[in-house]
Amino acid sequence: MLSAGALIWTSFRPLLRLVICTASGFVITKADIFPAVAARGTGQVILNIAFPCLMFSKIVPAFTSQNVHALGPLILVAFIYEALGMLLAWIVSQIFWVPHQFRFGILVAGGWANIGDIPTSVLMSITGAAPFQGTTDQNLAVAYISAFILVFLVTLFPLGGHRLIAMDYVGPDIEPEEVQQAMYIKRRSWVNFWIRMIRKASLSATRMHSSDSSLEDESRDSDNGDDEKYDDEKDAVNPEHQHPAAQLHVSFHDDATTTEPTELGIVSRISSVEPTLIGVETRLNHIIDTGLHPNNQSILPTTSVTAVDTALPKSLPPPSKNRHIRVLRESRHVLKSFLNPPSISIFISLPIALIPKLKALFVEVPGTYIHPGPDGQPPLAFIMDTCNFIGAASVPLGLVCLGSALARINVPLNRWKHLPVGAIIWLAIGKLLLMPVLGVLICQGLVKIGIIAEEDKLLRFVCIHLRFFSCLPTATTQVFLTQVYSGTGSAEHLSAFLIPQYFLMFISMTALTAYTIQLLF
Incomplete structure (x- = not known):
């Protein structure tokens, strides 16, 4: 078992590399060396070349028929984390006010975290040293991350998560x-x-208490019968002796205090x-x-449908056929969304990793013989070498772009009083302090019911630590999408939510990493 000092250093060390890379992108952007055009170009290189190569180079050697079953728990945990994050953001939006053009974006900010660069960098650093098994666990950890990345891409694009951001800018x-x-x-x-x-509730409790004492009251009624009869006779003789409630009445006559109707409405003593x-x-x-149409043009009201229908030609297809066309168009859009380079890389890598004959073409597989190349390596080993070489640039370049994105965020500090401070603070606390606690409890519960194997410590570490994904700030992908959908290239509402999360990230990551290592080892 590691000492307290060694545990803290092991947990904090990966963040130093992360901070240095991110700070480099921040500095060169502020120095106007790394303009926005260059940052977008670098992002395209990462998304379409470097990151797919990283996934391929890690998934192929890491997954086998013995550990591929881990994909099920990983995908389940990823969906649970996104659902919990969106639920948290919805609760925050129901209690604290949120800008109108961020009413749906806060759900995306809660559900989709900054996966990819940050967790890959931290997990590769942690699993590459004791108490883990070096390169083997390092490759397997990145392969496990691919399941989370796949869920992230599928839910944000094919399943329409990005449309929530677009809905913020519909209408005035x-x-x-x-x-x-x-x-x-x-x-x-x-x-x-x-x-x-x-x-x-208090009134019903009082009535129940009174019903319990009804038997005692009945026994007293017989004793008080003569007294009540005497009171009735006395009331008949002297009406002023009746109960005060019987004298209450409401007067509707005008008097000197009655206010005349005004232009704003009628004000009276009873209103x-x-x-x-x-x-x-x-x-x-x-x-x-x-x-409302995204171009701020309102759709025709329902009262004018009849007039419009009479003006349209009679050769239009029936509504059922139009619905069928819309479904086909939407299905085509979903399929196209799956065809992005990271998803294609994952879909290609998994069959290669699980079919021994194919896998032996790229890496050595015990028990499977493939005639080697002239250098004694598998015939397609040069592809793996190339993917390793290119993929190594994915994480550092991604962190540089992250720093560049943070440098371009404009937080209106002079308008701090006008910002949704309650929503900003509680979303940050929920994502980076509350959600990691829930993540640990969820993963421990999945271990107890047998969904996650107790002896697979790396899988447990990745699942808990990729509660890491809830322990991560909002995805910077949302910054880019917001800039696109806003029409002005700005993400002013989102920026105010990001800054506190990145400050809390270092505390929550260090604490979660230390606790997870202590729990497992």
Whole structure:
């Protein structure tokens, strides 16, 4: 077992490499050496060349028929983490106000974390040294990460996660003050609802208590019968002796205190003196209920459907055929989304890794003989060497681009009072402090029910540590998508959410890594 000092250093050391690479990209961007055009070009190189080569070079030698079963738990854990992250973000958005053009983007910020560069860099550093088994565990850890990356790509693009970002910019924007007022009304209604529920619960408890004492009251009624009869006779003689509640009445006659109707409405003694705030909610509901085109052009209202139908030619296909065409078009779009270089690399690598004859063409496979090349290596070993060489550039270049993206984030510090501080703070706390705790509990529960093998410590480490994916800040991919869909090239709302998360990342990563190593070893 490692000492406390060795455990902390082992956990913190991978972050030093991460910080140095990220800081390099930050510095050269601020020095105007690495412009936005160069950063986008580098990102394309990483996405289409370097990262697919890294996946191929790690998956082929790492996966075998003995450990491929780990893909099932990894994919399950990845979906659970994304669902929990989106649930957390939704809860935050229901309690704290969020800018109107970030109302759906906060769900993406909670569900999709910055996978790829950061976890690959950290896991390769940790698993490459004791207490792990060096290169073998290093390759297998990166291969395990590929399952998370595949889920990330599939859910964000083919399954339409990126459309949530586009939905933020459908229709006109709503001023932050109006959104804050609507959230204030919602919170006040919640408070009133729970107050009513508590009062009802206390009243029902009181009634139950009174019903329990009813038997005692019946026994007393016989004793008090004469007294009640005497009181009735007394009330008949003297009406002023009746119960005070019987004297209550409501007067509707005008008097000197009655306020005349004004242009703003009628104010009376029995009505609220505060105007009813419905304008904000009505506007929000109108924007949600009426579909708007991304070009801010409203769709024709339903009342004009008949007129439009009469003006259209009679040769249009029936609605069922139109629906069939839309389904085919959508299916084609989903299939195209799968055909991105990282996904293709994973789909090609897995069959090669699991078929011994194919795998022996690239790497040596015990028990499988393939005639070697002139250098004594497998015939296609040069492909593996090339993929290793190119793939090695993926992580450092990705971290440099991450630093460049952070350098271009503009946080309006002079408008801090106007930012959604509550949502920013609690999303950061939830993603980087609360979610890692839930991740450990989930993975330990999966071990107890047998979904994750207890003896496979590397798999457990990756699953817990890729609660790491919840322990990671929001994906920088969302920055690029927001810049595209916003139409202005800015991501002002997202930037304010990112900065606190990257500050907390170093604390949460170090603590989670140290705890996981202590738990497993």
